[in-house]
Amino acid sequence: MKIGVFDSGLGGLTVVQAMTKVIKGAEIFYVADTKHAPYGEKSFEQILQYSLTITKFLTQTHQIDALIVACNTATSAAIQEIRTQYPELIVIGTEPGIKPAFEQTQTGKIGVLATPATLKGEKYHLLANALSRQKEVTLYEQACPGLVEQIENGEIHTPKTKEMLEGWLAPMRAENVDTIVLGCTHYPLVSQVIEDVMERRLTLIHTGEAIAKRLLDLSKKLGHRNHGELKGILYTTDKISKDIVYNIFGREIEIKTIDL
Numbered sequence: 012m013k014i015g016v017f018d019s020g021l022g023g024l025t026v027v028q029a030m031t032k033v034i035k036g037a038e039i040f041y042v043a044d045t046k047h048a049p050y051g052e053k054s055f056e057q058i059l060q061y062s063l064t065i066t067k068f069l070t071q072t073h074q075i076d077a078l079i080v081a082c083n084t085a086t087s088a089a090i091q092e093i094r095t096q097y098p099e100l101i102v103i104g105t106e107p108g109i110k111p112a113f114e115q116t117q118t119g120k121i122g123v124l125a126t127p128a129t130l131k132g133e134k135y136h137l138l139a140n141a142l143s144r145q146k147e148v149t150l151y152e153q154a155c156p157g158l159v160e161q162i163e164n165g166e167i168h169t170p171k172t173k174e175m176l177e178g179w180l181a182p183m184r185a186e187n188v189d190t191i192v193l194g195c196t197h198y199p200l201v202s203q204v205i206e207d208v209m210e211r212r213l214t215l216i217h218t219g220e221a222i223a224k225r226l227l228d229l230s231k232k233l234g235h236r237n238h239g240e241l242k243g244i245l246y247t248t249d250k251i252s253k254d255i256v257y258n259i260f261g262r263e264i265e266i267k268t269i270d271l
Contacts, residue, residue, distance in 0.1 A: 012037040012235045014226070015069035016079040017062070019048040020163045021251065022197030023081025024259050026105065027243070029219030030079075031260075033227050036239030040073050044271070046248035049159035050084040051126020051195065058128070062089035063096070064271050070097065076233070077101035077226060081196050083125065087132035101229050107194035108216035109138055115214050116190040119148045122183040124205075125194030127154040135194075151188055153179045155195070162197045165252040173204055180208045193217040200255070 014034070016023055020043050027041055042065050044050075050058050062085045069075050078093065078100050080086045086104030094102050107129065112121045129135055130152055139150060161172045183191070191213055193199055199217045206213055227237065245256065245266045256264050 012077065012230055013073050013075045014039045014077045014079065015042070015066070015073065015075040016040070016081050017042040017044065017065045017069070017085070018082040018196055019043075019050040019085070020045050020159065020197065021255050021259075022159065022162070022195060022200070023079075024256065025196050025199045025217065026079060026081040026219040026222050028259050030223040030226065031241060033223045035237050035241055036235070037241055038073075039241070039243040040069055040075065041243065041245045042069065042269075042271075043245065043247045043251055045163065045251055046271075048163060049126065050082060051128045051159060052156060053128070055088050055128075058085055058088035059092060061085070062093065066093055066097065068269070068271055070100070075100065077103070077230060079222060079226065080104045081222075083107060083194055083196065084128040084132075087129060087134055101226070101233070103222055103225055103229070105196060105218055105222065106138070107135060107192050108218050108221070109135075109142060109192055112190045112192045112214070112216045113142045113146050113148060115216070116148060118187050118189045120183075120186055120188045120190075121148055121150050122180070122188040122191040123150055123152045123194055124155050124179065124191060124198055125152070126159070127156060129194050130154050149186075151183050151186060153183075155179060155198075158201070159195065159197050162200050162255075163252065165254055167201055168204060172201065173208065176201065176204055176208045180205065184209050184211075190214040190216065200259075
């Protein structure tokens with residue numbers, strides 16, 4: 012099986028990391044669109060165009076069987092059009108894990124960290140409103156402009172990153188938030204810093220594991236036998252932090268720069 016995965020940068024590698032634990036006998040082709048990162052501060056039309064360009068590259072160059080849109084922002088902007096244009100593909104998007112957060116919170120107080128574009132998205136609001144009718148919870152929504160850039164630059168444990176998170180998380184800490192939705196695939200990379208700032212044990216929700224299981228279920232229905240070696244190539248449209256890639260996987264990954 013050939014699997015395409017893309018994100019505006021390295022965040023989607025947290026999804027790939029989850030996939031490597033359950034998917035076998037496949038090739039993964041990952042595109043980090045670092046030239047246009049972060050998507051969360053771009054227009055809907057720009058994000059849609061970037062997403063369609065990458066999908067075209069993956070289908071034409073590698074004849075992929077499945078596509079993982081490993082970006083909450085790109086999922087909101089582009090997944091419907093991708094499914095329309097490529098009906099033969101397995102297409103799986105990424106959405107903030109609000110539902111499991113509703114199920115797991117003990118205090119009824121849930122924080123949502125996401126990009127500005129994700130929090131403005133129609134799908135997010137529809138899901139949040141539907142779940143709020145089923146269970147009484149309080150959502151503390153926080154856009155995190157600039158956090159993706161910090162992570163992309165490898166500035167995960169720096170004073171500036173901690174200061175940014177302190178400003179966003181202090182109100183949640185004061186309100187006894189016990190569950191935080193990591194509404195961007197980059198944010199799991201700063202999980203430890205979030206826990207340090209919150210000063211308590213937290214339930215942090217991110218969706219890599221759920222995406223990996225969903226891909227396995229759908230691929231098996233199409234005859235994927237899920238055994239054998241897993242291979243991968245990482246494409247980037249601009250510079251990338253090789254240290255972060257190594258820290259995620261614990262080994263060197265083949266990296267190629269492409270012009271999209």
